[in-house]
Amino acid sequence: MNLHEDVLLEILLRLPPKTVFKSRCVSKRWNQIINDSFFLNSYAERRKGPYDAGRLLAIIRCPNGISSPIEIVPPLDNQIGTIPRELGDFICSSNGLILCVRLSSNGHFFCCLNDVTYTVLNPLTRKWVSLPSPANVNLGILMGLVCEENTAQLVANYKVVHICNSIWQNELMIETYSSKTGKWIESKLFTTDYFRSRLFGAPLVLNGIFHWTVSDVFMAIYDPNDIGGENHLQLIEMPHTEARSYSTGFSRSSDGLLWYGENNIRQIMKFWMLPKGENGYRRSCTIPRQEWSLVHTVNLDSLCDNYSIISHVRTCMQDYYDLYMIALNPKNPLIVLFSICGTTFVCNIESKSMEPVQYHEPSTEDHICFYNLYPYFESPFLSSYALQ
Secondary structure (H helix, E strand, C coil): CCCCHHHHHHHHHCCCHHHHHHHCCCCHHHHHHHHCHHHHHHHHHHHCCHHHCCCEEEEEEEECCCCCCCEEECECCCCCCCCCHHHCEEEEEECCEEEEEEECCCCCCCCCCCCEEEEEEECCCCEEEEECCCCCHHHEEEEEEEECCCCCCCCCCEEEEEEEEEEECCEEEEEEEECCCCEEEEEEEEECCCCCCCCCCCCEEECCEEEEECCCCEEEEECCCCCCCCCEEEEEECCCCCCCEEEEEEEECCCCCEEEEEEECCCEEEEEEECCECCECCCCCCECHHHCEEEEEEEHHHHHHHCHHHHHHHHHCCCCCCEEEEEECCCCCCEEEEEECCEEEEEECCCCEEEECCECCCCCCCCHHHEEEEEEECCCCHHHHCCC
């Protein structure tokens, strides 16, 4: 069938990314159309959702302290693949790609560091690339992946950062890998305060900026593209509450303001917003918790009163810990993804709308508190689906 080029172009623009990626193999003509910069830009614009957040494709379940493979939990009507066991542990995802770490020997990362392999994976195409090891792999405390938005070609451009232990007080060593050069570059990173970080805090990447929860006290922000002086890791104190946090998440609004959400053991969700200073969030000191503003408070009882489906789920399954916040939408902090009694919901706090997410849920013997849960969003950019 010889379709007119305008008709073929319109059909291709309506296809999901995985199908478009495979369609390059149909013929030289199709491959030429898909690789054309006009098509790539048009396709990227069409795939952009509200606030360019993308569509939720899956939830990644990472075991916490137990021996179990990483799972990608897709919608009931879709299968996007799995993380192969040989790639090891999930670290984070960015713009459709996933960063994994694998140890060649038995044991935990923090006690056995003689041979480590980092891999960048695309679960939609099941393609991955293993990276050369950084020079100071045995000192790593924070990792991060950022996949750059690239609609000019079908090759993913990405950076991996590897932040190492303290050199002296508020100085850290950092190594940055670029897919463009295939090399790690070492430099110093200056922090606004001294802190002890968790190993492998999974970052949220927004506009190319890394956001880590590095302890129960601090959030850290790092811009790998900041060329206006020395490398700078900005620390921000978390807002304290009267009860221990059970799960947390953060996001940025469309105007660039940083938001933080948590739910605690009293089954209450709270949402804070951090106003910007004269220089945005870049300071010479750590930003104190007093600058956060509490914007919304939502409790489980009010959700049950307003939404009969939540009340029904909670009544049927009393064995689960009731409320667990999975994540805030990366570009709209008032859209929250959370689980109640093992059933996942998406709630818009502002519009007070609620809908269940039809995903495969953990079985009853896999209690949700044994897993860290991370959302996996579709990227509107085809660049994130091609690894070379």
